[in-house]
Amino acid sequence: MAARLEIVSPEGLRVDGRRPAEVRRVLTRTGVLSQADGSAYIEQGNTKCLAAVYGPREPVKRAGVLHDRATINVEYNVSSFSSGERRAKLRRDRKLLEIGLMIKQTFETVVATTSFPRSEIDIYLQILQTDGGAVHTAINAATLALIDAGIPMTDYVCACSAGFVNDQAILDLNFLEESADVPTLTVALLPKSGKISMLGLESRLHIDKLEPVIALASDGCMQMKDTLDEAIRISTRNLAKTVLH
Amino acid sequence: MLKNKAFVRKTKRGTVIKVVKEHYLRDDIYCEVATCTKCPSSLNAVTTPSTTKLVPSPHHIVPDTNVLYHQIDVLEHAAFTDVIILQTVLQELKHRSNAVYARARTMISDPKRRFIVFCNEHHRDTYVERRADESPNDRNDRAIRTAVAWYNMHLDGKPQAVLITDDADNRRKAEVDKIPAYSTQQYVASMQGHPDLVDMIAAVEDSNIAAEERFAYPEHLSNSQIAAGIRSGAFFQGKLSISQNNYLEGSVFAQVDKEERTVMIIGRKDLNRGIHGDIVALQMLPESQWKRPVGVILEEEQIEGQKDEDEEEKAEESKMDVENGAANETVPTAKIVGIIKRNWRPFCGTIEKASVSSAASGLTSQQSVFFWAMDKKIPKIRIRTRQAENLVGRRIIVAIDGWVRNSLFPSGHFVRTLGEVGDRATETEVVLLEHDVPFAPFSSSVLSFLPAEGEDWIVQPEHLAGRIDFRHLDVCSIDPPGCTDIDDALHCRQLPNGNLEVGVHIADVSHFVKPENAMDMEARRRGTTVYLVNKRIDMLPSLLGTNLCSLRSNVDRLAFSCIWEMKPDATVVNVKYTKSVIRSKASLTYDEAQMRLDDSKLNDPVTQGIKALNQLAKKLRANRMEAGALTLASPEVRFKLEEDQQDPVDVELKELKDTNALVEEFMLLANIWVAKKVYEAFPESSMLRRHPKPPAANFESLQKAVGELGITLDVTTSRALADSLNNATTTDPYINKLIRILTTRCMMQAVYFCSGTVPESDFWHYGLATNIYTHFTSPIRRYSDLVVHRLLSVAIGYEKAYTSDLVSKEKLSELSDVLNYRHRMAQQASRSSVELFTNMFFKEKLLQEDAYVIRVLKNGFSVLIPRYGIEGYVYASLNDSKDSSEPSPFVYDGEKNRLIAGTVEIKLFAKCSVCVFVEEAGGAARRSKLVVRLCEPWVPGVSVRLDDIRVAREQDQLEEKSGKVVKKAKRV
């Protein structure tokens, strides 16, 4: 007779006190690393991600060079201290490689790679602490870092996760909710057009429930966009201040 | 606003991790009081504040966790409305007990009660952080007090919020904070208009009941200690068998003080985690503690419904009121001190619906649920599974992993699903599995030993070597309709000297099944063909059983024959055993053969043979009756299935015709003569069959009961018994049949044995009154017959070479035990199958029928309904003995073994009228139950009228259809 965790209480509150359509608190900082061309640090709830961008620069691997555009490489890493138990990190953990590839393909359409033929843009993502939603936090961090590096992009890439439990869609799941086998959908959106650039679903979800979940996730992405936009404007203003004076 | 909650926790695997959780505080949590002007109105507000003598101003009560947990019954009373439940209280309650939490939730969701939930944990003003050195309990209490204080401040005291807590310390602290607080006793006593509530308050100590005082079984001794104990005589061992009717009563048939006795083990603690079938080590209890067997039928399901294990325990004890004294003697009682060998096997059953908590859609993480095995002797098993929701309402197989000391139930794991409950194929599979009947299709290695020609096999000239050619004889076979595996055929003709030649020809299976090959081993494993109502599990592949071995008409077949020369008065002059080839002229059914018998105009050789056989059979039967053979009766019925063999359409009692008796007589004759021959050839290692004489004690209660009807049963010899039975007539002709049925139940089981292991005097077959017997005539469906065939063929010199196993005393003895087991299981499987179909037949019906009482116990009586040949149990109290709060109108007289209620006496053989219907397998019930209720004689409080039941059932069905039924959790 296990005590079932109620993801959403009958009063409409989740375990941490949020309502179903509320995103966690987000803190952002850009320009945190001195060596990288662009860097950003995002905290979404207790999930912390650090992103560093190097590029466009001369490619390390001659083989991957494209003659008309830049190649984007993404390395996605989760620290061994990021979760409650220490994880032994496998160098070639397929899951991490997959996430890296997905992020790379997401940004390939948004970054203006044709402006930098024969060069390489490297994005390094490090998850320092996981409390659910690591992938979408990483994408947001990458967006900020790319903008910080001054690489031209056609649009922000904002990401958020949503799930479905007890006939209700909930936004931005934390670790407890994810581990309760709630189907989680991660969505990356281009806010200007509202179109979806990346989708990832891990557990089973019925097709009829897909629509409200995508809608809610898109809504969450728009909320994230406001936060990201705000962060960029503040940092640019600060930059302008140092230049002007 | 964001806070962080950090704490350290131990995971399932045993590692310790630190858990950090976010905790947001909100501004949009409202007080939900209708009269509040500051907060927006909500739908579920508390509207009507209460007033009592104690607190005259309008107020709402706020119970704390312990109050909600212990006094949930009081709070469920309609007098309580408009109550504020705090989130802290609910969360604590959930951790404490899921059952009470569920009840609280039901109360909250009822709009008429107006219980609201205030999320004080996430409210900015009422959130309380744990101070260092403060225990979680104290912190929760402080949170509750803070919330109440906030309410009073927010509402300005109109209406007030009043804390109800039984913790005196909490009340003191509340007073310091100027929060009105009272104990349940004080508050309820002061409520106007509901004086009865005070009685409902459960007496509870103020201190917290430690959850740690859990039930723990005594430890098992180690193997070496057990071995030492057995050697020294302190312990003894035996195979545990749990009573079918009472799952808390077990018994062991073991050697105690050089004597074989039945020893009882009663009660959970004494049973100490022994499961039916285990080999256990026991220690005898001192005589002063010996108990009387409890004369009740106790089903674990009746205790079902208690979520807390402690409550279950208490419920059990109250049912098992074990009194020492009164009529029966005490029986040696022991307790289990250790387990020597576990004999668990995978069990079929269903999941207890009540233990499955509703989960999120799609996949769920593992949860613990309880599993009921079909076999009532097995306790509930706790399993962890992800698929709990999907498994409700289906039959599944679970295997037990272990049973630790501090768990009331064993734990196990899921193996596989069989199908939906009630689905015919699934239920049939369950019957087969539960009776350990091997029913998987024959494997390729078994089939490789079939003759290569397959269906095209015919008798070749080389087969005739050593056989007599009987193909010219007018052989015929008489079998039930639809029979495809014909093992026996008969013929009879006049001899020139005026005597008759009678031949019994049995299918020659030993020609096709050679010893020790895969097919033989598989047949030995199966032991016998199992007959279910809708299915037949063959011992041999059907190519042999229904074709090559089967003595079909108009085709040459190999046989093993037994030929007698008899005088017209059925005295045997000489006998001959030989292998042969026959060609049956006709495969008749009993009806067809009977018609030929009755038709005087028919004169063909086959009919003449049958007529002659009939005459002989009558004489043989008369001889047997002289010797003391018994004709007993069983209430067997046969189901008439619809065309497509699916639903039972009607039930009819099996009838015995002349032709049945005819075949039976000659089969018996063959079996007896073959037994003699085989014993002669192999005195140490023949496979024979005996029926031990039942001890006189078995008949005691029956004799007492029939004594009252003026009948005496003389059980000294079978002849005497047969005569008494024939003279046992009363005004009601059915009573005689009933007495025969009950006599059958007093009999011992007939068993196979190896002749070298038992003295010749014990070869006696009581029921047939013959001093030697075996099974020879059905080798297609019984393995023992095949063994006898092999022995006989060596005895007559046909088979020159034979394996030593065939004549090894040890091997035969082992084999007999296995065959006895399989035989018993097959019988039980057949009975279960009949029960299954009976329930299916009664599914939508509600009938009132005559019935006779055949057994009287303390809490009810068993009746037999002659029309359908089924038995049912009528409980002495109308509430199905679930709630013993209403006493039964019946009083049990142990001396005379009857139930008395006023002028009505229920005793053995009493005739009454009952109504019968089927109660569907509910969420927890293992299978649909046949419910029998007394109609006449009329006993108020117990008897029901047919119409009342019909109306009640229709109402139930309507309610279910419209979904209005709200399950209310019941308390003990």
Added chain:
Amino acid sequence: MSKDVPPSINEKAFLLSALISRQRLDSRSPHDIRTTRILLGPQPGHAEVRLGKTRVTANVSCEIVRPRANAPTEGALLFTTDFSPMASPAFGDGPGGGGGSGGDEILIARVLERALRGSRAVDTEGLCIVAGEKVWQIKVDVRVIDHEGNIVDCACIAAVAALMHFKRPDVTVLGEDVTIHSTSERNPIPLTLHHVPICVTFAFFNQGMLQVVDPNLLEEQCAEGDMTFVVNRHGDVCTLSKAGGVAVEAGQVIHCARIAAAKAEEVTDMIKAALEKAAVKEPKVAIV
């Protein structure tokens, strides 16, 4: 998307203009899948699937291992994929991180894992023999023989068909003794699959306005983006994966999901038909 020699600009333009007028180069309609042929091998657990010209084989085997500590009553399911170099010039020796064939291999292996293990298609609880000590470990080996586009779908069908065809040896547990019976002694038992997940891939063209089901190699190379659905016939989406590429609207995603559900039913029926055919060919065992 493997790129060995990218298609010429003319080819791309031709393909696109044909698609705009709702024509595909192999005369399929946009939502048609290619001819699927499923061959279930003589041994149980071996399947070869041809989707048009793409060929993938899958083989299932089992062995007894100790279960993981945090799931003592569950069996294990392992996937390995092998992109044999004979399938396409793009497949080199050895996987690599980053773009190219190595990336594809990983993506496809992950999709298979998510589709079959993550969605709990295979009943792992029934693979337990003795809790905490012995469980069955099912290993699925997928090998790509020929690459003519849409390996993901083909591999998924092959893996599912192989799992449905596979039979494991029978085991008897009595008390604490475990006996494993060989296949000739007792008939082996098939695995229990709760549901049949089918993979359906869409390729997007023309700024994401057009989508086609089951792209062949050329379409894959010219596509702007792709999206993979794994659905079962009850309409549950087991996995959904859109790894970058052109952005599409939410409405389109739902539309594709419904098409995928319909296709899943078709393919499930095909697999079931193939299984029945294979069962008929097997040597007659059942008599009772």
